[in-house]
Amino acid sequence: MRMRDVWVFPFLFLFSSAFPITLPLHSVSAAAVLTTSYRHYLSNIGECDALLQFSNSFNIKENAPGYYCVVLSSISSHPKTASWKNGTDCCSWDGVTCHIATNQVIGLDLACSWLRGPLHSNSTLFSLPSLQRLNLAGNDFYGSPISPSFGIFTGMTHLNLSYSQFSGPIPLDMISQLSSLITLDLSYINPLITIGDDHSLRRLVGNLTQLRELVLDGVGMSRISLVSLSNLSSTLTSLSLQQCSLTGTLPNNIFHLPRLRSLSLYANSDLIGSLPQTNWSTSSLVSLVLSDTKFHGPIPASVGNLTSMKILDLSYAKFTGPIPLTLGNLAHLTDLDLGSNTLGSTMEFEMFARLKSLQLLSLQYNNLSVLLQSNGNCSFPMLKVLMLSSCRLTGATFPYFLNSSAELEELDLSRNMISGGIPDWIGRVGRDTLALLDLSSNNFTREIPSSICQLSSLSDLDLFDNGFSGSIPRCIGNLSNLLKLDVSINSFAGEIPSSVCQESSIMVL
Template sequence: MMRDVWVFPFLFLFSAFLMILRHHSVSASVLAPLTRHYNLSHSRECDALLQLGNSFIIADDASGYQCDELHSITSYPTTSLWKNGTNCCSWDGVTCHTSTNHVIGLDLSCSWLRGAIHSNSTLFLLRDLQWLSLAGNDFYGSQISPKFGSFIRMTHLDLSGSSFQGIIPLDMISRLSKLVKLSLSDNYDLTVYDDHSFRWLIRNLTQLGRLFLDGVNMSTVSPVSLTNLSSTLTSLSLYNCSLRGVFPINIFHLPNLHRLSLSLNSNLTGTLPQTNWSGPLVSLGVRGTKFHGPIPMSVGNLTSMYSLDLSNNQFTGSVPPTLGNLYRLSFLILGGINLSLDFEIFAKLKNLEFLQLSQNLTVMLPKNGNCSFPRLGALYLPGVNLTEFPYFLSSSEELVDLYLSRNMITGQIPEWIGRVGRAQLASLELSSNNFTGEIPSSICQLSSLQVLDLSHNGLNGTIPICLGNLSSLQELYLDNNLFQGPLPRSLANCTSLAYFVVHHNGIYDTLPHWWLNATLNSLEYLDLQSNKFHGVINEISLPPTLHSYILSNNQFSGQLPINFFRNSRADFIDLANNNFDGPLPIPPPTVLFYSISNNKFSGEIPHQLCSATRIEIINLSNNSLTSSIPHCFINLNVSVLDLRENKLVGQIPEIFVPENNLRTIRLCQNRLGGTLPRSLANCKNLEVLDLSINELEGHFPYWLDTLPNLQVLNLRSNKLSGLIKSSKNNQTFPKLHIFDLSDNCFYGPLPASYIANFIAMKDEVRSSLQYMRVNYSQGIQTYQDSVTVVLKGVEIKLVRILTMFTAIDFSQNLFEGEIPELIGDLKALKGLNLSHNNLTGNTPSSMGNLTNLEWLDLSSNKLSGEIPRGLADLSSLSYLNLSNNQLVGPIPRSTQFDTFNHSFDGNPRLCGHPLSKACGTDVQQSPPSTSPGEREEDAESWHWIEWRAVPMGFGCGLALGISAWFIMWETLRPRWLVRMIERKIYRMTKRKKKNQAPRNHSRYLFHDVNIYMV
């Protein structure tokens, strides 16, 4: 205790000593041991580098964007060449100070590094680093460590394209006040925290010359913050970084700015400087933004410019002629809304190497042909309303790529096309024009041609034999033309051909065995669909590289070998719409799309199909396949399962596992029976479920109403029965817009709880002319949802389903009771069919709210009361059937109603046009009076008989009804029925004598009883 007393005087004296030192500025030599910056020895730095290199995996697929796109950067495993025991200053990527030997530079860009960079990495022991590049590696999800702030001497930091993520530690970067270059580009999971942090960052970087943040999420940063950038800035690249707002125009006037890229910020607006715009800019890109207004005349002052991209914007007016002053320009892309251009302004741009004019830009070609571009290597003029072939191209000797697609060029392809590029032309794309005639033979002189696209024109004749001379050809697109005749066998000489597409022509030939059996090591995509190919396909050896094999919509016949695809690695197979028969060929396990629809295949579905675990679309529809659905389908995770129009039997198996990807299930027009599998409720992505025209039994599958994306439910023409119950869910069938339960045996009231929750049918403002999802692959439609409905009394197949097409069909069931008033809330409804039921009561007046209704069928019910006036005011209504009900009163007059000639037949108490009976000309006869007891008893008896008469008429239990009647009559003698009939006849005869009723009730009674029996 006594010893502790001495501590306090000691602490006091030590504190006083420190205060004296601080006050009297003790010499640097005294404080040096306390404040000297600690540096590793040279050998320790080499050890740190070795540990750094060993902390990563070397993977040749770890290199990033720079290694693929920038030819100046070589990609190789730098650190694998480092050797222990040698001077690290001699290692690849390492730079040392000339006098101290400390490591001051480290370039590990594109070094195949894969791994994480943690805060304890030996990288951060290299305190003297001034240049550091880790670009083009894969640090999968590493966050940028605050330890980077310890490199206080750093002038160049490049972390681009290396899979960093998280929030950029701006306080760390702000400590690197000597930074001249900072690149964090192409780390697409990096985010700038907020606008305030970004302002603080750029305020401290006073020497910054180059800033690259391409792909970084800057959605929280206001473009106004950029005004704080240093005047020393020479390059600013903010490509595709989610900037939004108005870009400050004074950035264009920074005195040292050479390069500015703002492209692909779709919510960034702004204008170009309209006056006094000059400066050292050599590269400007604002593609894909919302920059607007005119392109200023002062753009011609930027005479140092060599790259200008103003495409895909909202510029208007004319391209100013002063653009021709940019004589150093070599790269130019223009395009915008209502922007026009006179090609003559380019006459002075003799250094142009790349020219693209696009997006609604109207180009006026020179008439005198004086334009020439001696250095032009690539010309892209898609969709610029050209009507003639640019003649100036005949003198473009350096041209390598020519793209004139999506224009209106007419006439023949000029013969001089063979002179373009002096045989250097590698790509010629003339698709989607109005070219006619034959392919000129001069095209075959383009010996360097790799891509030839003449698709979507009016070219005719035969495919030239000389195309076989193009030995470098890799892609040939001749689809959607008028070519005829056979394929030239010379194509077998095109051994480099990878894509061959000739679909939608009139080519008459057999399958080119001579080609496919040849040594083709490059063919990847073969599309012969929609031609006149015919004959039997024999055993051939498909090229091992082939991944797409499309023979649909031809005239092939016969039986395909079961192992036709045994050596194939194809992922896309389409044999639909031919005359193939026999058993199904077994697809390879690599297949993603398999369609053999609309053929004559028979037999079972091969269980080997279940080995294709990557398959996404199965379309086996409209064949003669038998047996049941394989239970091994449980192993597949497809998005489309289409087995409709076959002869499949048995129950639908429980194959729908949780978290499946099924979007479409179509099993209609088979012989499937039993109850629906409860596992269908696992299909949370399901949009179309079509099980119509089968032999399914059981009750309504109420557990489907929780499916959040279901849009089409078709259970038409099955043997389903019972009441329609819901799952008690608050939101049932939220997206359903086609609901078909017709031709079943459902009874009870209409499902009012469902009608009240049909959200998609209440949305009157539905997107017009939009179809349900279409599947595409390689630009070709692979699958389109369709459904068959009864439309205006006629069965029609909707090949494509509009999202705005909304319809309910509950017809040919046993529904009874009234039509609920809330049916009028379904304002998007196009069609409603409730016919052939036992519905009673008045027609709801709320139906007058269905302003989009085009067809309405309430026929063959027991509806009473007058026709609501609102129905006559529905201007969209083009089909109406109210026949065979008990409607009364005058028919409302309207332009629409006057065209419905037979829509009101079978309602004896209706009157007025278009019926022949005028209103007020006859007296309706009252029914015979009966006592209350008799009326109640009669009503109960009639209801009992009539209720049973209706289902027999619809075929539900027809065979059972006949059998039961025969057995009872011949064996049990159903005296209860005879006695009941006798009682009815006695009472009616007695009433007839009393009231002289004109009708023979006993005849009608026996008629109804006979209906029941039959």
């Protein structure tokens, strides 16, 4: 509604009082709707002004969102507040949600909105007491402290301040008062931000009994006793504590939270723990990430009971023992990463034959001996990343099942004993997607097939230390994305093609 409309309504009221007019029924209905709309406009005009003042307190900078909005988030990055106009109904503004009956502002989503500047305690943001959802992720608030004024939002259910450049201690006592919170995301607010008060964390865990999603990635918690996490809400469905400098032993009861679907403890290099030797059949886990920790011991066979599991990442840890055959039952798995442990056994690769949804599979850098048949029933049509370096693929030939992996992006078969040649169908494997092909330190022989030149996205080709013979295909010089080419320690004849030497994009040869 334009501002001049505000002056029209009083005039119409005086005119109608002096000169009564009988309107047709449909006209009366239209007037009623118009009057109701006008009342709604008046009822939230103060909040609209507060939002405009809030918006005007920041600069709009395209580079304010940073890494989160550009790389990590699927959120569209654009200056939402730039379209806000004085005299219009703020309930129609980009990022603003109003209550359908009262017209009060109840939701504000300004994630990745290019806001740059300090957020002070007297900000008009805190003049919106009915706010229930607030997302300020991916902006730059210039190292402002997280204001205690956030405590005014007693009905808040969703709060996201991640990647927003706040500073100072996190006011957990204030956040603990927001007892209606369902989602809380304070991840990577600032590289130096910490939680140093064990008592406050206990209070937070104890008070937020409705919490379903808790994300504190990048928040320093080295001084926190992990016992503080023992009483997490039974309503919790997602817990992410990545790169939090956690130390000590993780309480096993966290794995038994009845509704927990996602748990990520990535990159807590001093965090100790083990997978419970329990049935797991009652667990709701869909995603479990324990990579780059000191989790140790065997992988229980009962993990195969997690039939809804999609992501299982236990890489760069201290797990030992065999890979349970029951992992082959997890038919919904998209990511299975067991690389860089000390897992040891002889295993049949065919155990993964049922995992048709796999997009990532890594078994590299363990003490495994993987038996790979020259033909069989495996096919992975969704596969994008396969890492089998140092898996003792003794006597194997180039994996036949890759013939079905048209979307492959990375393939590392290095440091094995694979023999024979590269098949001619290599050009169909990730034809427009394959960026990394590492076949180094194997027993490959024969000539490199010219079909390898069909891999138009290839940027890293490593054929080091094999028995390839014949000449290097001239067409390799036509791979415009190629940055690294290593063909040393082979049995090639002739000279390196001039097209390869002249390719300016190749950094290593």
